[in-house]
Amino acid sequence: MNIISALFSNSGGIHPDDAKKTTAALPSVVAPIPPLLAVSLAQHLGAPSKTLVKKGDTVLRGQPIADSAGFVSARVHAPTSGKIVSVGLRMTASGRTAPVIEIESDGQDQPFTTEPPAGDWTTLPPRELIERIHQAGIIGMGGAGFPTQVKLSPPPGKTIQTLILNGAECEPFLTADHRLMVEQAEAIIAGIRVLQHIFKDARVRIAVEDNKPDALAALAQAADILTGDVQMVRLRTAYPQGAEKQLIYSITGREVPSGGLPMDVQTLVENVATVQAIGDAVIRGFPLIERVLTVTGPAITQPRNIRARIGTPFSDLIAFCGGPRGPIGRLICGGPLMGIAQSGLAGAVTKTTSGLLVLPPEREAPFSSMPCISCGRCVDACPIRLLPCTLSETSEAEQDTAAEDLKVMDCIECGCCAYVCPARRPLVQHMRRAKARVQILRKQREAQKKKQPV
Amino acid sequence: MNMPPASEWLINSSPHVRANDSVSRIMGRVLIALIPALGAAVWFFGWNALRLTLACTVTCVLAEWASRTLMKRDRGINDLSAAVTGVLLALNLPPQLPTWMAVLGSLVAIVIAKQLYGGIGYNLFNPALIGRTFLLVSFPVAMTTWMAPSVFPWADAITTATPLGIWKTALNATQHAPPDFFQQFSVSDLLTGNRPGCLGETCSLGLLLGAAYLLITRCITWHIPFSMLFTIALGATILYKMDPTQNLPPHYQLLTGGVLLGAFFMATDMVTTPVTRPGMILFGIGCGLITLVIRKWGGYPEGVSFSILIMNSLTPLINRLARSRVFGHAPQSKPA
Numbered sequence: 001m002n003i004i005s006a007l008f009s010n011s012g013g014i015h016p017d018d019a020k021k022t023t024a025a026l027p028s029v030v031a032p033i034p035p036l037l038a039v040s041l042a043q044h045l046g047a048p049s050k051t052l053v054k055k056g057d058t059v060l061r062g063q064p065i066a067d068s069a070g071f072v073s074a075r076v077h078a079p080t081s082g083k084i085v086s087v088g089l090r091m092t093a094s095g096r097t098a099p100v101i102e103i104e105s106d107g108q109d110q111p112f113t114t115e116p117p118a119g120d121w122t123t124l125p126p127r128e129l130i131e132r133i134h135q136a137g138i139i140g141m142g143g144a145g146f147p148t149q150v151k152l153s154p155p156p157g158k159t160i161q162t163l164i165l166n167g168a169e170c171e172p173f174l175t176a177d178h179r180l181m182v183e184q185a186e187a188i189i190a191g192i193r194v195l196q197h198i199f200k201d202a203r204v205r206i207a208v209e210d211n212k213p214d215a216l217a218a219l220a221q222a223a224d225i226l227t228g229d230v231q232m233v234r235l236r237t238a239y240p241q242g243a244e245k246q247l248i249y250s251i252t253g254r255e256v257p258s259g260g261l262p263m264d265v266q267t268l269v270e271n272v273a274t275v276q277a278i279g280d281a282v283i284r285g286f287p288l289i290e291r292v293l294t295v296t297g298p299a300i301t302q303p304r305n306i307r308a309r310i311g312t313p314f315s316d317l318i319a320f321c322g323g324p325r326g327p328i329g330r331l332i333c334g335g336p337l338m339g340i341a342q343s344g345l346a347g348a349v350t351k352t353t354s355g356l357l358v359l360p361p362e363r364e365a366p367f368s369s370m371p372c373i374s375c376g377r378c379v380d381a382c383p384i385r386l387l388p389c390t391l392s393e394t395s396e397a398e399q400d401t402a403a404e405d406l407k408v409m410d411c412i413e414c415g416c417c418a419y420v421c422p423a424r425r426p427l428v429q430h431m432r433r434a435k436a437r438v439q440i441l442r443k444q445r446e447a448q449k450k451k452q453p454v
Numbered sequence: 455m456n457m458p459p460a461s462e463w464l465i466n467s468s469p470h471v472r473a474n475d476s477v478s479r480i481m482g483r484v485l486i487a488l489i490p491a492l493g494a495a496v497w498f499f500g501w502n503a504l505r506l507t508l509a510c511t512v513t514c515v516l517a518e519w520a521s522r523t524l525m526k527r528d529r530g531i532n533d534l535s536a537a538v539t540g541v542l543l544a545l546n547l548p549p550q551l552p553t554w555m556a557v558l559g560s561l562v563a564i565v566i567a568k569q570l571y572g573g574i575g576y577n578l579f580n581p582a583l584i585g586r587t588f589l590l591v592s593f594p595v596a597m598t599t600w601m602a603p604s605v606f607p608w609a610d611a612i613t614t615a616t617p618l619g620i621w622k623t624a625l626n627a628t629q630h631a632p633p634d635f636f637q638q639f640s641v642s643d644l645l646t647g648n649r650p651g652c653l654g655e656t657c658s659l660g661l662l663l664g665a666a667y668l669l670i671t672r673c674i675t676w677h678i679p680f681s682m683l684f685t686i687a688l689g690a691t692i693l694y695k696m697d698p699t700q701n702l703p704p705h706y707q708l709l710t711g712g713v714l715l716g717a718f719f720m721a722t723d724m725v726t727t728p729v730t731r732p733g734m735i736l737f738g739i740g741c742g743l744i745t746l747v748i749r750k751w752g753g754y755p756e757g758v759s760f761s762i763l764i765m766n767s768l769t770p771l772i773n774r775l776a777r778s779r780v781f782g783h784a785p786q787s788k789p790a
Binding site for chain 2: 011014016172245249255256257258259260327328329330331332336337338339340341342343344345357359361362366367370371372373374375376379380383384385386387389390407410413415418419420421422423424426428429432
């Protein structure tokens with residue numbers, strides 16, 4: 001497989017210390033199945049799944065326990081066999097309250113079905129392949145958690161000409177996708193074959209950052225079995241290289257229009273873990289009940305790449321990694337630039353949990369209320385070419401129409417601006433606040449319009 | 455397993471890592487970058503350089519502290535920006551200026567140009583240049599009395615004029631370039647700083663050394679200084695080609711007066727200059743053009759300070775107009 005370098009160069013972005021050395025070479029290890037699992041029904045973007053079980057039911061590994069509750073929703077499966085001990089609302093790693101099903105493991109890990117799906121999948125029409133993916137509960141595992149079957153079903157009139165496999169993993173510290181690409185290259189390529197059956201004639205671009213040459217090589221070797229227009233793309237290491245719109249630009253030179261979707265530029269982007277799950281679902285009939293994630297950071301005793309069941313509590317993962325080393329200052333679900341700070345150990349692994357970052361206490365407060373000195377570093381760093389410094393001030397002053405005119409709604413909250421700010425202003429927080437306020441403003445305008453007689 | 459209490463964890467909005475830089479580190483690097491120019495000032499102008507630098511820096515820091523205290527705001531003098539203003543103002547003064555004038559200029563710079571606007575981040579004009587310009591219009595004689603450089607132990611000062619002053623006076627009086635001008639001021643003298651002028655503006659090599667340090671440590675970007683220098687070089691070349699007897703050659707335009715000090719240390723002040731790269735280039739071009747126009751047609755022999763202050767006043771406008779196209783938007787989207 002020939003390897004090309006990314007053709008287009010994104011503006012903005014940052015080059016933080018990637019801190020991946022600690023775990024990049026560590027083979028992923030299987031975590032023990034915890035005695036109690038907490039499976040969220042709001043792991044995906046869209047309506048929370050509706051539960052199919054009640055307290056006291058016994059379930060088997062891979063048995064559906066909640067079903068899609070609408071078009072943009074996803075199915076959820078029991079990660080192991082055991083008894084349902086509770087179904088109810090509780091705090092999840094996202095920082096929001098969501099319905100959660102708690103399962104007490106029976107220690108047997110008995111499967112729901114053992115038969116692989118009958119028949120030759122390559123003869124099935126795309127519609128049925130997509131349905132298998134839906135049945136397996138697959139959502140975007142790179143972070144957004146968008147239900148995959150929706151992404152694979154573009155509305156009439158939209159075509160997919162480019163299929164991008166996202167192996168950028170540009171967040172520092174995380175090496176889960178890296179290990180998956182090295183260890184499961186064939187399974188990922190099998191997933192691409194499924195996607196090629198759904199989008200015939202689409203060209204395939206497998207994109208990996210150049211700080212993971214072993215992953216690039218492993219995928220390139222495995223990709224030799226693929227037919228059609230397939231190319232490996234070596235991406236320049238930069239953050240946020242793996243952000244969907246930035247990745248599409250790097251490879252195709254096209255910008256996803258503001259407010260639009262990748263399919264508006266005839267492109268589909270899937271994370272490597274998602275693609276592997278797609279292959280497993282269609283070819284082997286496996287539902288999505290586990291994933292690889294990285295537990296790392298200076299305050300964990302033994303950093304590891306772990307294959308864990310969905311629903312594994314964070315406390316079990318930290319214990320599996322030898323517990324904390326010294327005091328914990330912050331526990332982050334995800335990477336250091338876009339991850340979510342945890343208020344405790346109540347969270348559990350979801351389909352989108354790429355890592356757990358255990359950080360020691362900092363000497364300096366992360367943010368300050370110092371005034372902006374107009375250095376313009378945030379302007380240089382913003383991959384969307386916004387003016388974060390100006391938006392931060394309009395946000396503080398609650399000038400919502402000004403923020404809207406400055407295109408605050410295009411902000412992807414990647415954190416580059418706050419990363420570089422020498423005045424340590426909480427720029428992403430200001431952006432989020434402005435975005436929320438503009439959304440309210442727009443709703444009010446809609447309501448106003450409806451009131452007025454036509 | 456001994457798990458520490460989650461109640462002590464820090465919960466904040468992402469990102470959770472950040473570049474290891476701060477305002478005080480940036481200001482500290484500016485101070486370091488000024489050391490070569492300051493050293494040259496001491497070498498050529500003796501104790502006067504130390505006297506004025508000390509007077510301005512101490513006054514600026516004290517004025518900043520007093521203003522913040524009186525306004526009941528965060529003290530904030532540990533960001534070193536007042537010290538930078540002090541050193542920059544001193545380097546923009548003629549060597550023999552009385553101490554009390556330097557103190558007065560420093561008070562104007564910090565209290566009026568900076569703190570009355572709200573302090574760091576809010577001032578419209580470069581404080582050091584406001585201090586200098588205040589002194590220039592208030593004490594025109596003292597601010598245009600220059601001394602010839604000498605070396606240790608610094609003989610009694612001989613009053614003289616700057617190269618640009620000599621050039622302008624001769625042209626105004628006789629319509630001709632001054633005789634022996636290029637013998638009097640050789641290029642090597644302009645590079646080392648062996649010429650009359652403001653304390654910190656004469657030693658071109660020292661200024662370039664400091665500029666290189668600021669560029670390498672990414673405290674400044676090339677956009678403003680290089681577009682300003684390029685504009686001056688281009689305009690000076692055109693003027694010189696048109697009439698070499700009435701116009702200085704381009705390298706003399708660049709190496710005399712305060713061009714290098716202004717381009718690398720004053721026109722790059724973050725607070726008072728644009729935030730976008732196209733805006734920075736516009737700013738630099740404007741500074742270069744105004745400098746040339748004042749030098750050629752204005753009443754003053756030198757126009758760097760005025761050019762930067764005029765462009766400071768245009769910065770909010772430039773920030774509104776010179777914006778990059780937002781990702782995913784059509785090019786013609788109107789500026790807000």
